[in-house]
Amino acid sequence: MTQVSDQDAAEAVNEQAPAADRPPTRLERFRRRRLLSHVSIMSKLILMMVLCSMLASAVIGGIAFHAGRTSIREAVFNRLTEVRESQTRALTAQVNDLRNSLIIYTQGGVALNALEAFTAGFDQLNNASVSPAQWQSITDYYSKTFVKEVEQYSGTKLDAGALLPATPAERYLQANYTAVRQNDDVAITIDDAHDGSQWSAANARYQNFFRQIVTRFEFEDALLLDGRGNVVYSAYKDVDLGTNIIDGPYAGSKLHEAYLKAMSANAVNYVGFTDFEFYQPAEMQPTAWMVAPLVKDGRTEGVLALQFPITKINRLMTFDQQWQQSGMGDTGETVLAGPDDLMRSDSRLFLENPQEYKAAVVAAGTPPDVADMAIRQGGTTLIQKITSPATVNAQRGETGTIITKDYLGQNTLQAYAPLVIKDSDLHWSIVAKVTTSEAFARESSFTKTMVLVTTGIIFLVCLLAIYLAQIFVRPIRRLESGAQRISAGDYNVAIPVETRDEIGDLTEAFNEMGRSLTVKEDLINQQRKENDDLLRSLMPDALAERFKQGEETISVEHPNVTVIFADIIGLDRLQAELTSEESLTLINELIRQIDAAADNFGMETVHTVRNGYLASCGLTVPRLDNVRRTVDFAMECQQIVGRFNSETGNDLRVRAGIDTGAVSSGLLGRPSVVYDMWGAVVNLAHQIKDGSPQPGIYVTSSVYDALQESLEFDSAGSVSVDGEAQPIWRLTERR
Structure with missing residues (x-):
């Protein structure tokens, strides 16, 4: 039964799992190591330096980018917050200045005396009548001027007859002042209608006072209302002159509620401020009211109401349309929003390009008729919705910054806060905003700069890495070149x-x-x-070369070789008489001389065994006279031994057997290799040597036949070879 290790089992499970969810197997790790093993050290150095530099650049760049982006964003938000606070302070200061001025006007005697004079004149006109011509002028003004202007701005049809003045005093005043006015500039200059009435006398006395108020502070109008709610005076003599704010045609305006609050106020310095509304006598232009009571002896006699135009708010909120010079860039603006999520100031884009504004707000979800109405009105106040998280949070009394879409459908940075006006019921929100594309333009530029700088650093590091890697690898390559030269044998x-x-x-x-x-x-x-x-x-050179080449079985056939097998009789006795060192010295000297003689005669020594000496002629170097050379070598050996005897006083004799014919030679044994020669010729030469009891040179019939004409031989009997007698001959002398 096959046993499976826990690691193998785990890897088998891993192989079945998705590649992204399992650790690498041993095969995968091995493949990765093999892949890396083929990468040069220079490439590894470059890769290491580049990766380290990229990592360092990424970390440092990331930290710098985060810090820089945070700083840039904080600067943008801080700028918006400063703009929002600046606009809030400016608007609050403007309202407070007007409030203080109104308090001064109401607490002085001029306004109160004017109210008394106009009230008396108004009461005198309760029974006054107008001529048909005057009435016609009234109806013509309403139908041809006032109603057309209101319809142009509001987009709704009006019934001129329903708007005509109803009371005698109202008819009289509008016949002598309103119907004859050509425009506001003319109306404000009329001091006396020269009708001889008490009201005209009061107007001639006080018109300049109120004219200075409305022109210097850019109010739309200044009204005096008596204690019964009658509009007893109007600086611009508009259609609300002579009407009653309590039950008259304009009782539904915000002036009605403001008047009642002012009449019932107990504070000496009370000034009421209303939200904006479409006020019909002002041709449906957005209008707000500042009202203050006129008090005499602790009793409120009436109210001074100043008609606050949207132009004053817009001039402030739009920086008098100098956005670029005010640091708001191409898309920045500040807007006011009311609790109804409608603008209380005009849109910058509307003032710059109404048609582009229309396309943008309609694309953002504003109904087309609303955009058309803004174009008819000439502004976005009380028309354009500005619902966003910023205004919602500001209505809850929160202050902060946010990134969200605006009424144009653009992603914007918005700084928001509630706008608090003292002694008013206003719940306005102020928002300073700019598009993210413009706000983060510096961030985008900073990001591009960081990317370019980081890329440049990495590029320079790559070049430096290549250069340094080459310097670093240069000695290694020299070592590699040197190793290659050494491997080549140098x-x-x-x-x-x-x-x-x-x-x-x-x-x-x-x-x-x-x-x-x-x-x-x-x-x-x-x-x-x-x-x-x-x-x-x-061994012979040829066999030696073959042996060095690694051949294990080496055997060579030789067809014509003469073999001599010789030994030295008496050498055993000599070795016994001498020490080992002495005998070895004598034997080596004797063998040296025999080997020298062998070289001279072209003999090839096979080996020496005890007292025997085996040699051949014609084995490796074919020779035609190999028989004669061998016999001459044998005779030379006799002479060598004879000289040895003469020099040493010993009695040694040579006994040799010689035969000629085909032999084999080769290497025998493993691991100790011995060169040897074998065959019938070798055996016969050995038998002749061993079978001859007397010293001498013995040859076979083959040798005898070859040399009988040049040498003398005596018959020496025979030897038995494979049961057959072979004659042998003994060399005696040369012929």
Whole structure:
């Protein structure tokens, strides 16, 4: 039963799992290591330096980018917050200045005296009548001027007859003042209608006072209302002159409620401020009211009401349309919003390009008829919705900044806050905003700069890495080149040491290795030569070469070889009489002389065994006279032994057997290899030598037949070879 290890089982499970959810297997790790093993060290160095630089650049760049972006965003939000606070302070200061001025006017005697004079004049007109011509002028003004202007701005049809003045005083005043006015500029200059009435006398006395108020502070109108709610005076003599704010045609305006609050106020310095509304007498232009009571002896006699136009708010909120010079850029603006989510100021885009404004707000979800109405009205106040999280939060009394879409459908940065007006029921919100594309333009530029700088750094690091890697790898490549030269057999390699670091140490060690290899190569060559010499002394050169090439079975057939097998009689006795060292010295000297003679006669020594000496002629070098050379060598051996006897006083004799014919030679044995020669010729030569009791040179019939004409032989009997008698001959002398 096959046993499976826990690791193998785990890897088998991992192989079945998705590649992204499992750890790499051993095969995958091995493949990755193999892949890396094929990458050059220079590439690894470059990759390492680049990766480290990229990592460092990414970390440092990320920190710098985060800090820079945070700083830029904080600067943008802080700028918007400063604009919002600045606009809030400016608007509050403007209202407070007007409030203080109104308090001064109401607490002085002029306004109160004017109210008394106009009230008396108004009461005198309760029974006044107008001529048909005057009435016609009234109806013509309403139908041809006032109603057309209101319809133009509001987009709704009006019934002129329903708007005509109803009371005698109202008719009289509008006949003598309203119907004759050509425009506001003319109306404000009329001091006296010269009708002889008490009201005209009061107007001639006080018109300049109120004219200064409305023109210097840019109010739309100034009204005096008596304690019964009658509009007893109007600086611009508009259609609300003579009407009653309590039950008259304009009782539904915000002036009605403001009047009642002012009449019932107990505070000496009370000033009421209303929200904006479409006020019909002002041709449906957005209008707000500032009202203050006129008090005499602790009793409120009436109210001074100043008609606050939207132009004053717009001039402030739009920086008098100098957005660029005010630091608001191309898209920045500040707007006011009421609790009904409608604008209380005009849109910048509307003032710059109404048609572009219409296209943008309609695309953002505003109904087209609302956009058309804004174009008819000439502004977006009380028309354009500005619902956003910023205004919602501001209505809850919160202050802050946010990134959200605006009424134009653009992503914007918005700084919001509630706008608090003292002694008023206003719940306005102020929002300073700018599009994210413009607000973050510096951030985008900063991001591009960071990307370019980081990319540039990485590029320079890559170039530097390539250059440094080449410098670093240069000594390694020199070492590689030196190693290749050494592997090619050139050990005379010396690489200059240029550094004192680890590579310098490695270079010195490499050079030392080269020198050591040179010495060892010389020793090996010397040893190889000695081995070759030894090998050639043990076997023929041809067999030696074949043996060095690795051949294991070497055998050669030789058709014509003469073999001599000889021994020295008496050598055993000599060895017994002498010490081992002395006998070895004598024998080596004797063998040396015999080997020298063998070289002279072209004999090839096979081996020496105890007292025997085996040699041949014509074995490796074919010779036609190999028989004669062998016999001459045998006779030379006799002479060598004879000289030895004469020199040493010993009695040694040579006994040799010679035969000629085909033999075999080769290497025998493993692992100790011996060169030997075998065959019938070798055996017969050995038998002739061993079978002859007397010293001498014995030959076979083959040798005898070849040399009988040049040498004398005596019959020496015969030897038995494979049961057959073979005659042998003994050499006696030359002929």
